[in-house]
Amino acid sequence: MAKKAIIIGAGPAGLTAGLELLRRTEIVPVILEASEEIGGISRTIRYKGNRMDIGGHRFFSKSDRVMEWWVELMPPELAAQGEPGSEAAANPATTAPSAPSQPAEISYQGKRRVVTVPAHLHEESPLRGMGPLHHAESDETEEEDSAEDAAETVVVPEPENPDLVMLIRPRRSRIYYLRKFFDYPITLTANTLKNLGLVRMVRVGTSYMVSRVRQIRPEKSLEDFLINRFGRELYLTFFKSYTEKVWGTPCHEISAEWGAQRIKGLSLTTAVKHLVKKLFRATSEGGDLAQKGTDTSLIERFMYPKFGPGQLWEHVAELVQQKGGAIHKGWKVDRLNFAEGEPLRVTSIEAVRADGERRTFAGDYFFSTMPMRELLRAMKTAVPANVLEVSDGLQYRDFITVGLLVDRLKVTEPDGGLLKDTWIYIQEPDVLLGRLQIFNNWSPYLVSDADQKAGKVWIGLEYFCYETDDLWKMADEEMKKFAIAEVAKIGLLNAADVSDAHVVRVPKTYPAYFGTYDRFDELKTFTDGIENLFLVGRNGMHKYNNQDHSMLTAMAVVDGLVAGKVNKQALWEINTEQEYQEEKDKKQL
Numbered sequence: 190m191a192k193k194a195i196i197i198g199a200g201p202a203g204l205t206a207g208l209e210l211l212r213r214t215e216i217v218p219v220i221l222e223a224s225e226e227i228g229g230i231s232r233t234i235r236y237k238g239n240r241m242d243i244g245g246h247r248f249f250s251k252s253d254r255v256m257e258w259w260v261e262l263m264p265p266e267l268a269a270q271g272e273p274g275s276e277a278a279a280n281p282a283t284t285a286p287s288a289p290s291q292p293a294e295i296s297y298q299g300k301r302r303v304v305t306v307p308a309h310l311h312e313e314s315p316l317r318g319m320g321p322l323h324h325a326e327s328d329e330t331e332e333e334d335s336a337e338d339a340a341e342t343v344v345v346p347e348p349e350n351p352d353l354v355m356l357i358r359p360r361r362s363r364i365y366y367l368r369k370f371f372d373y374p375i376t377l378t379a380n381t382l383k384n385l386g387l388v389r390m391v392r393v394g395t396s397y398m399v400s401r402v403r404q405i406r407p408e409k410s411l412e413d414f415l416i417n418r419f420g421r422e423l424y425l426t427f428f429k430s431y432t433e434k435v436w437g438t439p440c441h442e443i444s445a446e447w448g449a450q451r452i453k454g455l456s457l458t459t460a461v462k463h464l465v466k467k468l469f470r471a472t473s474e475g476g477d478l479a480q481k482g483t484d485t486s487l488i489e490r491f492m493y494p495k496f497g498p499g500q501l502w503e504h505v506a507e508l509v510q511q512k513g514g515a516i517h518k519g520w521k522v523d524r525l526n527f528a529e530g531e532p533l534r535v536t537s538i539e540a541v542r543a544d545g546e547r548r549t550f551a552g553d554y555f556f557s558t559m560p561m562r563e564l565l566r567a568m569k570t571a572v573p574a575n576v577l578e579v580s581d582g583l584q585y586r587d588f589i590t591v592g593l594l595v596d597r598l599k600v601t602e603p604d605g606g607l608l609k610d611t612w613i614y615i616q617e618p619d620v621l622l623g624r625l626q627i628f629n630n631w632s633p634y635l636v637s638d639a640d641q642k643a644g645k646v647w648i649g650l651e652y653f654c655y656e657t658d659d660l661w662k663m664a665d666e667e668m669k670k671f672a673i674a675e676v677a678k679i680g681l682l683n684a685a686d687v688s689d690a691h692v693v694r695v696p697k698t699y700p701a702y703f704g705t706y707d708r709f710d711e712l713k714t715f716t717d718g719i720e721n722l723f724l725v726g727r728n729g730m731h732k733y734n735n736q737d738h739s740m741l742t743a744m745a746v747v748d749g750l751v752a753g754k755v756n757k758q759a760l761w762e763i764n765t766e767q768e769y770q771e772e773k774d775k776k777q778l
């Protein structure tokens with residue numbers, strides 16, 4: 190009889206595991222999903238014909254294996270993209286730059302990929318190895334230098350279904366602070382200097398000089414770390430408020446190690462070097478000093494499923510079912526049963542529906558993408574007290590997004606058109622709002638035809654909080670009013686221009702690197718000892734994984750099953766050298 194793998198969660202990691210098992214083994218996957226939706230955090234939310242993305246998911250990976258996996262399922266639309274309602278020509282910001290069948294270049298974090306449609310489609314294996322796991326990505330210089338690097342080529346098939354495609358989207362994101370827009374990442378351009386004003390610039394310079402001669406020692410907190418590298422004024426201007434919004438913890442309570450891991454290689458000196466380089470380059474090219482060369486990191490392009498990230502995962506779910514796997518939605522796993530004896534082995538898991546119905550699913554292999562804190566509590570075996578202490582102490586940051594349909598934004602491009610930003614970091618300390626997405630710019634197809642034609646703007650307001658916060662507990666109507674008032678307060682829209690709103694709460698979006706995380710090894714050692722249990726994905730491993738790394742962990746387990754041995758230690762190492770996409774988004778320099 191065929192062996193069975195029970196997979197907890199129909200997010201990117203669980204679905205990747207399912208499809209990989211079906212493609213490469215005889216093992217039958219059975220996926221149990223607590224919600225009624227497919228895609229986990231990477232799902233697309235539908236609301237009255239419009240679609241929301243939780244956070245905005247760029248599809249870019251440095252792993253060829255992941256890139257090829259994606260484009261094989263959903264090839265990029267390399268032809269010029271028409272807007273719904275044929276407005277392509279009217280809005281170059283939302284138009285793909287490539288002519289039909291020409292290679293398109295996408296880039297992220299200074300890495301480039303050229304996506305081409307080949308003359309012969311099946312020459313290249315869709316999966317060729319694990320892709321790069323280690324990247325020496327330590328400073329900004331790489332971003333600039335890489336512009337000269339040869340781009341990797343990812344070969345893609347011709348799309349068969351015009352709707353099942355990735356769009357190639359231009360990215361623009363800026364910081365909104367002092368009711369003004371700053372480049373993201375912050376660059377020392379004339380615009381930045383003008384926005385900050387002479388007095389603040391002098392304070393930035395002075396406090397930086399002070400930090401050079403008087404370093405805080407020992408460097409205990411993230412606050413110490415940032416002041417030592419940027420000076421107090423720059424820290425207060427661009428780091429403190431946003432970091433605290435994201436993590437809900439004062440910077441002086443976050444460990445300095447976090448900074449070392451996440452903000453390594455960056456300092457004011459690096460930023461000044463950039464400025465000098467850019468000024469020199471601009472002068473030698475005879476261009477505009479303020480702008481020339483500024484945009485190299487801002488003209489990145491990324492792939493994005495036509496109807497949002499969930500479209501890809503819903504497609505994968507269909508394939509899993511077509512190929513003989515099962516997906517049970519609405520079943521929440523709450524028990525793992527074990528065989529007696531050593532080493533520990535799971536025999537079955539139990540899941541409940543909202544109406545209380547309970548079922549047991551027996552299997553040979555078990556994949557978990559559910560939060561580790563809940564997983565450990567669900568284990569019906571003697572879990573050592575220290576291990577439970579660590580898992581109970583894991584912390585998560587939760588997330589609320591409020592979709593607003595608006596007639597117009599109060600701020601426009603100089604020509605009066607819609608702002609071209611895909612998202613904007615809200616650095617203003619007088620509001621809780623953390624980020625604002627303009628869904629029209631992610632994909633025009635996230636906006637219904639009728640709203641497109643009416644020229645409506647569909648935005649997402651993002652709040653980072655804890656499930657215990659008053660904000661999380663606010664009734665939907667109250668939350669809508671609160672969010673509208675905030676975005677009106679900072680001058681981005683008039684409240685009267687909002688025609689509809691939708692609130693979505695997403696628990697456990699960010700596994701936190703504080704709480705008991707410093708004792709994580711105790712937990713890992715225990716779970717690694719459970720022979721047929723494989724922890725994969727983001728909350729499944731309590732790792733700040735993007736989709737690609739979540740997928741790679743699932744792929745690596747299947748690789749191991751095919752090879753006859755899964756190297757659990759190697760699973761934890763996937764991504765340790767690499768910065769996470771959103772993490773880069775979050776840091777402010």
Ligand SMILES: Cc1cc2nc3c(=O)[nH]c(=O)nc-3n(C[C@H](O)[C@H](O)[C@H](O)COP(=O)(O)OP(=O)(O)OC[C@H]3O[C@@H](n4cnc5c(N)ncnc54)[C@H](O)[C@@H]3O)c2cc1C
Nearest residue numbers: 198200201202223229230244246247522559726727735736
């Ligand atoms: C704001 C934000 C922006 C992001 N931006 C990007 C980006 O630009 N690019 C990118 O690649 N990634 C991005 N990510 C990361 C991406 O969303 C995740 O890496 C990815 O969704 C993780 O996949 P996963 O399968 O591990 O987990 P999840 O997506 O969390 O899926 C886990 C699934 O398990 C289910 N589940 C949980 N508990 C149980 C249970 N007890 N029983 C049954 N089912 C259960 C959940 O309902 C869920 O469907 C972003 C994330 C956030 C929060």
